[in-house]
Amino acid sequence: MAAQFGRRLRKGALATTVAAAAVAALSASQAPGVTVDTQGRQTAADAQATPEAAADDGAATGNSPYYTDLPPLNSPNPATPTPTPGASAGPVATGPVEAGIPATVLDAYKKAAAELAASKAGCNLPWELLAAIGKVESGQARGGNVDANGTTLSPILGPKLDGNGFALIQDTDNGAYDGDTTVDRAVGPMQFIPSTWAWAGRDGNGDGVKDPNNVYDAALAAGHYLCRNGWDLSTQADLNRAILSYNYSQDYLNTVLSWLEYYRKGTHEIPDGTGTLPANRSDGRHTSGPTTSPSAPTTPTPSAPTPQSPKPSTPSTPAPTPTDTVDHLKDVGTQTLTATAGQAFDGKISARAETKAGKGVGKVRVRFTVVGDTDATFTGGESVATVATDTTGVAVAPVLQAGEKTGGFTVRAVVVGRTVSAVDHAATVTARAADTLTRTSDTALSCTAGGEFADQVEVKATNGGAVADKVAATAMLVGSAGDTTENDKGPYFKDANGNAVRTLTGLETDANGLLKLPKLYADDTAGTYLLRITTTGGATLTVELTVTAAPTPDPTPSPTESASATASASASATPSA
Incomplete structure (x- = not known):
């Protein structure tokens, strides 16, 4: 299902000399560790898929398929044409069609980046990264097919994650987001799977609802997702980790980096509903590609009768996943969780997924959630962290950081995609002290x-x-x-x-x-x-x-005493007869 990166032929390809020039131009501006493919797009050829990126959340999208189309080689910033005298005023195209981003979608990306700049300044999230991921995940919400509030006019759903060519992720939301009560599907413009949206979801448009089908909510959630773990996206290593955590694929990383570079060179706003849809997906499926604008209805032409298809065979039951074999979750050596306000907890929080026989189960996602009236968070400022168990079945939560609120709360561990009893860890934050x-x-x-x-x-x-x-x-x-x-x-x-x-x-x-x-x-x-x-x-x-005591003032002579003293002095001074 990997994208055939750098090998596909594109319509209207430029001459070899022009392509070579584009490669040279891109190469001159590459960040350390980033290279250029044979078509001149930015890639991270030396970026290895790290266990940290793979295990942290199991990918926001559940590693669902994505669009593999690459940006055109020509610059998104050609010279603005000179208006024709007497021509009516109107919007002037400022770049090729692929550089256009639907107005509402573009606004959602910029507002999300602005919010992250205030709440997580050290992340250095560029809005162009959200645009690159939005392009690859949903073709910018299917060309901006959204209403005035940013909600998609029709649901955007990924394929069933039923293990048939994709990961097997059993239902975690009872169909609330994806309409499927058997398995999960990626949902919305940024393609979150329900189990990730459950903790990463945000209300980006202030309507009091966290809706994965709303581009404002989804863009803000994607921003927070990319900014967790203390990542600084201005560094190439952290940027690679963040993108890989969104969809764990080297080709996905390269494709997103190419669109990121393209959008950084310039974009322009276009009306909602007029954007282009990518044509190719990583699972080999092809889409229509032009725009999402509705076309005029056509009268169907009668066709010859279709021969009756043979009765389909009964599909084979898929083999159980590691998650299916988990019988219970138990605490393993979690220390006393006490910290002073503003300090990190010393004790590690861990849980072990086991079979009924007590054997540890690896590659199972365990979600740790901070529960209670507290502002304590995990590293990166999130109150939820999902970690994959190691080969012994143990998952260790990220470092827990105490906030300023004192008192007790709970860190709850559950198995994602499996209904087993949770494991609760009691934690206490004590007040800052001096001796x-x-x-x-x-x-x-x-x-x-x-x-x-x-x-x-x-x-x-x-x-x-x-x-x-x-x-x-x-x-x-x-x-x-x-x-x-x-x-x-x-x-x-x-x-x-x-x-x-x-x-x-x-x-x-x-x-x-x-x-x-x-x-x-x-x-x-x-x-x-x-x-x-x-x-x-x-x-x-x-x-x-x-x-x-206040000083006593010197005694002041009374008026009578003063007059007597003056008279005596006067008499003494008078000569005798």
Whole structure:
């Protein structure tokens, strides 16, 4: 079923010299590890199908057939023709027909890439990659055969994955997406199989529904799928891994890379429903190829009677797959799952698929799902990960990363395509903590009664000697070292309204473990006071504050005393007769 990459003859092929020039032009711009085939298209000849790519999710499409047509050799950016004087205004073609992408489909790709740029900036997902995959999977939703909301006007379904020339994937959605209650089929413009859509599906158009038949939903889901595992698609190795994980085929990788290169050189928007359909599929099937625009109905011509076909033979029962032989799933050595908020869990999460006799079953997909009120995720930011079991039947989930929400939740393991009891793993996220607090300055803190302290209190939190960031803290003014209640006199903070406050809650250390308290003020009571700062984890620091009495002003003479003193001085100065 592999595509005959680089060997098929194409209609209207250019002369050898022109093809050679195209090859040279493409070669000059290739990324490391990328080569050019005999027709001048980008390939990854040295990209090997890695176990990581194969085992991670079993391919988004279930390795369903895909379109193998390649982009034309001519540039998608010819010079724009000069308008004819007096000609009516209208859309001007800015490239060959294959460079045109239906308007709604193009909009969906660009919006999905923009959302990923904000939520997973390190992935560096180009919208042209979504366009390349959309071209190969469904011919851009069958030439843009979608309504104004981006939903396909008719279902786009891949062949039955019944093991007859394709993978055998038994029904996982009770026919909800693909209409088949026996086996699964790839669905929609980006051709997700139901078991993958169950966790990868997204609502891309904000209507509250995750619909694989909607190009906005499917494009956003494809973007998140390609950006999992922490992949950076600006690097060739990660780009190859991501594409192979979508459909595990070297020819598929080469075909997508060719369209990616083509779209990067330029595309233009065309009306919905006017795009071209590819003509060849990897399973050898040929499609019509022109456009999806409906043609005028024709009157059928009567044909000669068709001889009665012989009675079909009863199909043979396919051999059971590894998944069919799984009797149960069990935990194998999963350690205690506890992590501090923001940190990775040390314990590995694993499950083993076994037959009734207890023998491990390899090549079985096990889906791990984070369940509960938590923001913990697996590596790459997803709450679901599907991993194939190894030869001993063991599947190990990716590293689990704690979020900021504390408390317990569950990681549930199930066998994809087989109804057996799930295995639950309990996990707990504890709050960020500090075990030590120290002042960043040794300056004594004092002021006069009724005044304000010149220096603000700043402390640094550490835990096990390391910086303790985002740790919750409380500051309280107390009367003595052993007092746990708030003092009702002495220094105080001010709230937003200028009122005296002697307890501050909801404080948090910054990225460097530092906490700087607001300015302190003193009432008119002199004395020595204590400020106690505590954090989650038990760190405590008591800071001494000194309030000195206001200085006593010099006594001012009364008016009577002043007048008497003046009179005496005057009399003494008068000469006697």
